[in-house]
């Protein structure tokens with residue numbers, strides 16, 4: 449960050465009084481610009497034994513497979529965000545089952561929150577950000593072609609627990 453989003457003057461990076469972390473501070477208007485991690489919300493949609501994945505049409509990791517997920521928007525609950533992203537990326541209608549995987553990536557300031565979900569019908573179709581959408585049995589998952597470690601984490605937890613499905617949520621980080 450170089451310029452203040454309130455008054456357009458130059459900001460400086462320093463620890464404000466009473467704080468312990470360096471922030472972008474505007475000396476012209478006094479604004480402190482706090483930056484915090486972003487939440488990426490998504491779903492692990494199931495149709496019987498099959499898992500719905502999307503193949504990415506956009507960077508990063510274009511052409512790789514992922515679960516439908518994206519940035520939570522202001523004014524949304526986590527569940528609403530997961531349902532919206534699944535519709536946007538996969539044309540998939542889901543019912544949320546429960547929170548499944550929480551995965552922190554501190555070096556890029558992201559937290560993934562993936563919900564286990566039930567796919568309500570087979571009318572899915574790739575959205576603008578997907579090349580294709582398909583259902584995979586656990587033994588068919590494209591492990592070498594997954595887009596993100598956060599997605600791998602959720603799928604590994606899920607497939608390990610698949611026979612006697614381990615519900616409850618799983619926490620991880622990189």
Ligand SMILES: [Zn+2]
Pocket residue numbers: 452453454455456457474475476477478479
């Ligand atoms: Zn300012």
